[in-house]
Amino acid sequence: MVYRFWCGECGFKTPWLAESEGAQRQLDHYNKQHPGIHAGGHVETGRRNPQDSRISGLACLQVAGLLALLLIIAAAYRR
Template sequence: MADSYRYRCGECGHRTAWGSESRGAEAIEAHYGRRHPNVLPGGMAEFRKGSSFDGSGCLLVLGVLVLLLVIASRR
C-alpha cells in the first residue's frame, strides 16, 4: 500500500509518481513551488485501483456487528 497514491496538478495536469501519501503531497507542493509559485497547491489525489485496501474488511466487521445485535435483541 506504500505506492498507492499519485497527485495531479490542478493547473497543468502534471502527475507525481506513485508513492506514499506523504511523498506525493511533498512532490506536488514542490511542483507548485517551481511551476506555479503564486498559486496555492490544488489538484487531486488518485488512489491506485487494485491496491490492498478495498473496504471489504469494514463491510465484514459491520455485518458481524449487525448479526450480534440481532442475536442480542432476541434474548
C-alpha cells in the same frame, strides 16, 4: 496504499508514491511551476504498490506450474 497527485493547473502528475512523498512532490511542483498559487488538483489512490503485481503474477505462475505437475503425475498413474 499508493497515491498519485495531479496538478490542478497543468498536466503534471506524480508517480505512484506513499501519500506523504507524493504530497511533497506536488507541493514542490507548485512552488517551482506555479509560485503564489495554492496547491490544488486531485489525488488518485491505488490499492497496492504496482511492484506488488509482479509478485502476485509470480505466485500465479507457480500455482499454474504446480497444477500442471499434478496433472502429469495423475496421468502417469492412470496407465
